[in-house]
Amino acid sequence: MTCQPEILSFNCPLPSEPTERIQLAHGSGGKQTEMLIRNVFFRYLKSEGLAQGNDAATLSPMPGAAKLILTTDAHAVSPIFYPGGDIGRLAVSGTVNDLLTAGATVNADYPLLITTGFILEEGLLIADLERVLASMRDCAREAGAKIVAGDTKVVEHGKGDSLFITTSGLGWRLPGPFAPDGARARPGDHILISGEIASHGMAVLCARNELGFSSQIRSDNAPLSEIVSALRSAAPGTHVLRDPTRGGLATTLNEIAIQSQVSIEIDETAIPLDPQAAVLCEMLGFDPLYVANEGKMVVVVPPEESPAALQAIRASRYGEKAVKIGEVLERQTAAVLLKTAYGTRRRLEPLSGEMLPRIC
Amino acid sequence: MTCQPEILSFNCPLPSEPTERIQLAHGSGGKQTEMLIRNVFFRYLKSEGLAQGNDAATLSPMPGAAKLILTTDAHAVSPIFYPGGDIGRLAVSGTVNDLLTAGATVNADYPLLITTGFILEEGLLIADLERVLASMRDCAREAGAKIVAGDTKVVEHGKGDSLFITTSGLGWRLPGPFAPDGARARPGDHILISGEIASHGMAVLCARNELGFSSQIRSDNAPLSEIVSALRSAAPGTHVLRDPTRGGLATTLNEIAIQSQVSIEIDETAIPLDPQAAVLCEMLGFDPLYVANEGKMVVVVPPEESPAALQAIRASRYGEKAVKIGEVLERQTAAVLLKTAYGTRRRLEPLSGEMLPRIC
Numbered sequence: 001m002t003c004q005p006e007i008l009s010f011n012c013p014l015p016s017e018p019t020e021r022i023q024l025a026h027g028s029g030g031k032q033t034e035m036l037i038r039n040v041f042f043r044y045l046k047s048e049g050l051a052q053g054n055d056a057a058t059l060s061p062m063p064g065a066a067k068l069i070l071t072t073d074a075h076a077v078s079p080i081f082y083p084g085g086d087i088g089r090l091a092v093s094g095t096v097n098d099l100l101t102a103g104a105t106v107n108a109d110y111p112l113l114i115t116t117g118f119i120l121e122e123g124l125l126i127a128d129l130e131r132v133l134a135s136m137r138d139c140a141r142e143a144g145a146k147i148v149a150g151d152t153k154v155v156e157h158g159k160g161d162s163l164f165i166t167t168s169g170l171g172w173r174l175p176g177p178f179a180p181d182g183a184r185a186r187p188g189d190h191i192l193i194s195g196e197i198a199s200h201g202m203a204v205l206c207a208r209n210e211l212g213f214s215s216q217i218r219s220d221n222a223p224l225s226e227i228v229s230a231l232r233s234a235a236p237g238t239h240v241l242r243d244p245t246r247g248g249l250a251t252t253l254n255e256i257a258i259q260s261q262v263s264i265e266i267d268e269t270a271i272p273l274d275p276q277a278a279v280l281c282e283m284l285g286f287d288p289l290y291v292a293n294e295g296k297m298v299v300v301v302p303p304e305e306s307p308a309a310l311q312a313i314r315a316s317r318y319g320e321k322a323v324k325i326g327e328v329l330e331r332q333t334a335a336v337l338l339k340t341a342y343g344t345r346r347r348l349e350p351l352s353g354e355m356l357p358r359i360c
Numbered sequence: 361m362t363c364q365p366e367i368l369s370f371n372c373p374l375p376s377e378p379t380e381r382i383q384l385a386h387g388s389g390g391k392q393t394e395m396l397i398r399n400v401f402f403r404y405l406k407s408e409g410l411a412q413g414n415d416a417a418t419l420s421p422m423p424g425a426a427k428l429i430l431t432t433d434a435h436a437v438s439p440i441f442y443p444g445g446d447i448g449r450l451a452v453s454g455t456v457n458d459l460l461t462a463g464a465t466v467n468a469d470y471p472l473l474i475t476t477g478f479i480l481e482e483g484l485l486i487a488d489l490e491r492v493l494a495s496m497r498d499c500a501r502e503a504g505a506k507i508v509a510g511d512t513k514v515v516e517h518g519k520g521d522s523l524f525i526t527t528s529g530l531g532w533r534l535p536g537p538f539a540p541d542g543a544r545a546r547p548g549d550h551i552l553i554s555g556e557i558a559s560h561g562m563a564v565l566c567a568r569n570e571l572g573f574s575s576q577i578r579s580d581n582a583p584l585s586e587i588v589s590a591l592r593s594a595a596p597g598t599h600v601l602r603d604p605t606r607g608g609l610a611t612t613l614n615e616i617a618i619q620s621q622v623s624i625e626i627d628e629t630a631i632p633l634d635p636q637a638a639v640l641c642e643m644l645g646f647d648p649l650y651v652a653n654e655g656k657m658v659v660v661v662p663p664e665e666s667p668a669a670l671q672a673i674r675a676s677r678y679g680e681k682a683v684k685i686g687e688v689l690e691r692q693t694a695a696v697l698l699k700t701a702y703g704t705r706r707r708l709e710p711l712s713g714e715m716l717p718r719i720c
Contacts (some may be wrong), residue, residue: 021482022483022484027480027512040493044493045493057508057509059473070508070509070620072477074512117432117433117528119526120387122383126380137405148430149431154382154716155521156717161515161519168475184610195361203502274403346621350686
């Protein structure tokens with residue numbers, strides 16, 4: 001039994017050009033994030049075994065047996081409470097969903113394991129901390145996860161922002177055909193989405209109270225254990241799972257296209273939009289394809305398993321509105337094409353620059 | 361094969377009384393930290409399986425086989441560069457040392473695995489980030505660790521403090537007698553320390569340039585893989601390993617006394633002090649027993665293995681000045697006694713309140 005990294009991951013945000021200082025756009029999840037990873041983080045850490053791609057690292061502690069899945073996420077959302085969630089629910093569900101994208105099993109024998117590091121700003125209301133902890137507890141229970149270790153530091157007032165939470169997750173992928181990976185999309189595969197997009201980013205934006213109006217919009221913030229467990233049974237041949245968080249659906253599809261070296265075409269009219277988010281995006285000029293989600297899964301599945309996959313997702317919590325939104329085309333340039341409502345096609349680029357900072 | 365938590369850990373800092381807001385003292389690592397953990401974190405997260413004690417959680421994924429060790433630490437040191445180290449070296453060596461305290465093996469087949477979450481403040485010099493990343497790379501190489509996953513978020517200028525790093529670590533404890541645990545100290549055991557104490561906290565304090573004078577003091581910031589590997593061979597019956605970081609040697613010994621329900625007596629004249637730190641502590645009125653270390657190990661070992669343990673540590677990097685500083689007494693009240701230079705005895709309490717904030 002050895003424990004050597006097999007597939008490694010690094011998802012983070014920084015500099016597109018040799019700019020001298022960190023900018024907010026380096027945290028957007030789009031092109032500048034990608035550049036910072038490549039130009040700065042990789043230069044130092046790649047030699048240690050860090051490679052890019054998936055949202056979780058997959059390791060083989062025992063040849064032929066279960067694979068170990070590791071992931072980490074830093075959370076710095078502002079405000080820390082918003083309709084539909086809070087930084088605690090975000091931290092736990094984000095880590096759970098990243099483990100799930102690598103095919104982690106979740107059941108009583110294999111709970112997902114979570115460690116959590118808190119950076120608290122002096123002056124934080126302890127009642128607020130308690131509300132966040134209760135939310136983490138509830139989300140972990142719902143997700144089939146256990147919080148097994150933690151650490152906290154306190155920084156002076158004005159040197160933080162209420163609280164930051166960094167969560168790491170550990171899961172197991174059991175031997176078998178169910179082994180989703182960002183590099184496994186194949187021509188002909190169907191692209192499914194588990195529900196309506198764009199609510200999380202818009203809900204956080206509204207919660208900032210800077211817009212001068214109120215909205216009923218709620219974040220989709222949720223752990224997707226039930227959807228992925230259902231998929232494991234119904235569509236074991238699933239090729240890719242990816243949660244379209246920072247950078248939105250368009251950026252996530254671009255990541256898959258690049259990792260798998262395929263083109264993807266999605267149908268604009270098929271993409272389910274949160275109705276409240278759609279109105280708000282239109283008013284403010286945001287493209288919902290680039291708005292963060294925190295409770296959605298993109299599923300790339302062979303066509304023969306697509307109907308069963310769709311049925312399984314729809315029968316699961318948070319998956320009722322799942323639909324097919326596109327297909328993987330023949331291999332060519334890695335690209336994402338949007339077939340518009342007018343029948344034209346345009347290329348969807350990954351997010352460039354900063355759209356909404358501090359949403360996850 | 362199942363994966364159920366066996367021993368779980370939570371080391372963090374928060375409120376001693378029902379104060380309403382987080383205070384700096386909640387981050388000191390002493391009594392107020394302990395109260396916050398008990399009164400706030402445990403109330404919400406204990407039901408999920410979180411229990412206190414060690415700096416790392418030990419899990420049994422495969423009955424009878426290697427145990428999985430998990431740990432996490434948030435790092436918010438100010439300034440981020442100081443003589444002898446920086447926040448990157450601190451983050452990697454701190455996580456490595458916590459894994460080692462649970463008996464993690466480190467070799468080519470079993471590298472320690474590290475995930476890392478960055479919270480970057482807008483405006484951070486990218487050159488500074490690069491210096492930190494290079495330091496993490498070098499420290500990981502030295503320690504036998506691999507950085508396998510990461511994430512980064514960017515916060516607005518004024519909402520952070522240059523950068524915060526949260527690292528999580530995963531290691532394996534192979535089957536065998538070497539199974540250090542904070543609860544295993546036994547009457548008659550010898551207490552060893554791997555070298556001179558008090559340099560880290562004092563080095564960080566000096567680096568703040570608020571004292572009006574300069575000092576040559578350097579932090580001991582180091583990964584202790586070599587010491588623990590040597591101990592595994594030379595003293596497999598080692599009962600406890602613990603790195604005396606936040607709260608210093610006095611607080612660490614109190615933690616061991618409470619976990620093992622024993623009294624500990626240490627000899628003031630035997631405790632090796634960093635000479636520069638000793639001078640500074642005397643000038644400023646600090647007690648070096650409460651000053652943080654970041655490259656020291658407290659070793660509790662049965663008397664028959666004590667000479668071999670001491671020899672092994674002294675032959676290892678960072679262990680040249682190891683000495684015996686005390687013994688575990690017969691079981692009675694869990695307490696730490698200091699035999700002073702004058703032959704009197706006084707009780708050493710854990711750190712109360714805040715001494716030096718933002719040192720780790």
